[in-house]
Amino acid sequence: MLDRKFIVENSDAVKQNCYNRNVSVDVDLLVELETTRKAVAQSVQELNTAANAISKSIGSAKDSDERERLKEEGRLLREQKDAAQHHHDALDAEIHALQLHIPNMAHPDCPVGEDDKANLEISTGKHSPRKFDFKPLDHLDLGEKRGWIDFEAGAATTGNGFYFLKGDLVLLDLAVQQFAVRELVKRGFTPTITPDLARDSVLEGIGFMPRGPETQIYSIQDSDLSLIGTAEITLGGMYSGKTLASDELPIKMCGISHCYRTEAGAAGRASRGLYRVHQFTKIEMFAFTLPEQSDAMHDELRQIECDLFDAIEIPYRVVDTATGDLGGPAYRKFDLEAWMPGRGEGGEWGEVTSTSNCTDYQARRLNIRYKEKDKKGTQFVHTLNGTAFALSRALIAILENHQNADGTVNIPACLRPIMGQEKM
RNA sequence: GGACGGAUGGCUGAGUCUGGUUUAAGGCACCGGUUUUGAAAACCGGCGUAGGGGUAACUCUACCGGGGGUUCGAAUCCCUCUCUGUCCGCCA
Numbered sequence: 001m002l003d004r005k006f007i008v009e010n011s012d013a014v015k016q017n018c019y020n021r022n023v024s025v026d027v028d029l030l031v032e033l034e035t036t037r038k039a040v041a042q043s044v045q046e047l048n049t050a051a052n053a054i055s056k057s058i059g060s061a062k063d064s065d066e067r068e069r070l071k072e073e074g075r076l077l078r079e080q081k082d083a084a085q086h087h088h089d090a091l092d093a094e095i096h097a098l099q100l101h102i103p104n105m106a107h108p109d110c111p112v113g114e115d116d117k118a119n120l121e122i123s124t125g126k127h128s129p130r131k132f133d134f135k136p137l138d139h140l141d142l143g144e145k146r147g148w149i150d151f152e153a154g155a156a157t158t159g160n161g162f163y164f165l166k167g168d169l170v171l172l173d174l175a176v177q178q179f180a181v182r183e184l185v186k187r188g189f190t191p192t193i194t195p196d197l198a199r200d201s202v203l204e205g206i207g208f209m210p211r212g213p214e215t216q217i218y219s220i221q222d223s224d225l226s227l228i229g230t231a232e233i234t235l236g237g238m239y240s241g242k243t244l245a246s247d248e249l250p251i252k253m254c255g256i257s258h259c260y261r262t263e264a265g266a267a268g269r270a271s272r273g274l275y276r277v278h279q280f281t282k283i284e285m286f287a288f289t290l291p292e293q294s295d296a297m298h299d300e301l302r303q304i305e306c307d308l309f310d311a312i313e314i315p316y317r318v319v320d321t322a323t324g325d326l327g328g329p330a331y332r333k334f335d336l337e338a339w340m341p342g343r344g345e346g347g348e349w350g351e352v353t354s355t356s357n358c359t360d361y362q363a364r365r366l367n368i369r370y371k372e373k374d375k376k377g378t379q380f381v382h383t384l385n386g387t388a389f390a391l392s393r394a395l396i397a398i399l400e401n402h403q404n405a406d407g408t409v410n411i412p413a414c415l416r417p418i419m420g421q422e423k424m
Numbered sequence: 425g426g427a428c429g430g431a432u433g434g435c436u437g438a439g440u441c442u443g444g445u446u447u448a449a450g451g452c453a454c455c456g457g458u459u460u461u462g463a464a465a466a467c468c469g470g471c472g473u474a475g476g477g478g479u480a481a482c483u484c485u486a487c488c489g490g491g492g493g494u495u496c497g498a499a500u501c502c503c504u505c506u507c508u509g510u511c512c513g514c515c516a
Binding site: 038041042044045046048049051052054055056058059060067070071072073074075076077078243369371374376377378 | 485
């Protein structure tokens with residue numbers, strides 16, 4: 001969420017940003033309501049000051065008549081104060097509701113455009129798409145043929161979009177996780193296994209809308225808990241309400257969790273197999289930084305994603321996400337799109353990771369601050385997140401790129417020591 | 425799951441029974457000053473967060489785990505939730 005004062009003082013820029021990001025919010029109304037709210041807050045304060053003074057004088061009233069008279073006066077003032085307070089709270093709630101819909105400001109270098117067609121390719125990986133001398137299978141055909149993936153049993157036990165992984169594919173899945181965690185630990189990330197459920201208030205703080213008509217979130221009946229869609233939720237929530245010392249920053253964490261998404265309305269050939277599923281495992285990078293560190297941290301996260309996909313020998317391209325395709329909290333977002341030879345007719349790029357700099361947008365809602373030593377006051381930290389590996393999609397890339405004509409799959413060199421085999 | 429405690433500023437810790445000179449005592453830590461060759465000690469002063477008003481000095485409001493209630497007035501009384509401690513039960 002953006003700062004109200006910022007919105008009021010920069011309403012034109014905020015409106016332009018909403019337009020660029022395809023979000024319609026009545027910014028003028030917010031500015032007007034906020035101006036009124038401040039005036040009402042002022043009068044609440046003044047009434048309270050007067051009432052406090054009366055209350056204080058009652059203790060030293062000289063007789064009971066005097067006391068009763070003052071009590072009545074105090075009662076009246078409190079009633080007026082309560083009325084003003086109600087007015088204020090109603091305005092505040094209305095402003096807050098508008099504020100939640102205003103997206104973060106976008107980085108000045110973000111490509112401006114309506115949707116993902118305006119995304120800008122900025123680099124490619126070390127490996128180029130491979131020329132096959134046979135027709136490559138898509139991961140689902142390959143996985144079913146080899147007995148690695150079973151959607152039928154998943155549908156029977158749980159529902160459409162759920163799956164069982166079996167055999168060597170499980171070993172590969174675990175090896176990818178293990179590899180990612182080791183690499184991230186080397187680079188100063190604290191490995192963290194998080195809960196797979198979180199309070200709705202935490203989901204909202206990160207920018208998710210649980211329990212709405214268009215929600216992508218599974219929620220637990222008769223509780224305020226939901227299944228997380230990403231460890232970003234729990235890692236951010238972990239520090240909710242905290243004030244950090246500036247010299248603790250940056251904090252880098254590597255979250256390991258399952259992710260659950262309803263994926264309402266998504267279907268079709270492009271989301272076949274493991275590409276779009278209701279449950280997957282993700283190794284997630286998350287960082288809290290000082291404001292001046294966040295751009296550099298964003299570059300670092302993007303570079304790590306590149307290094308990881310180079311390591312598993314997958315061709316990819318990096319795109320700078322256009323304004324219209326950014327989520328609400330993101331100031332800037334880079335996606336890695338891996339080459340998936342089995343996707344579409346003859347191969348397509350498919351999103352495998354994304355890294356966002358959310359600046360202070362999430363921190364303001366979650367109330368995560370930092371304090372500089374010997375300085376008065378606190379400021380909001382910046383938060384960033386990035387996918388190391390989303391299992392399921394990383395598995396698609398490995399299966400499809402490293403498959404052989406006989407249905408076997410070569411294990412990328414970096415995973416062989418962990419898996420203990422070169423082929424599966 | 426049961427019983428009984430507890431949660432107060434950066435830390436420690438009084439205040440809660442009995443609501444009102446308490447602007448939340450005292451101590452520790454920290455910062456500035458005096459003193460000293462330097463340091464320690466001593467002494468003096470400062471020492472929270474957020475929001476509002478003011479060019480500023482300054483000032484007002486809210487905050488004693490969260491939320492609600494009683495009252496003119498709540499750290500203090502009542503309800504509720506969360507966390508935590510001890511004991512009991514159950515358990516991989």
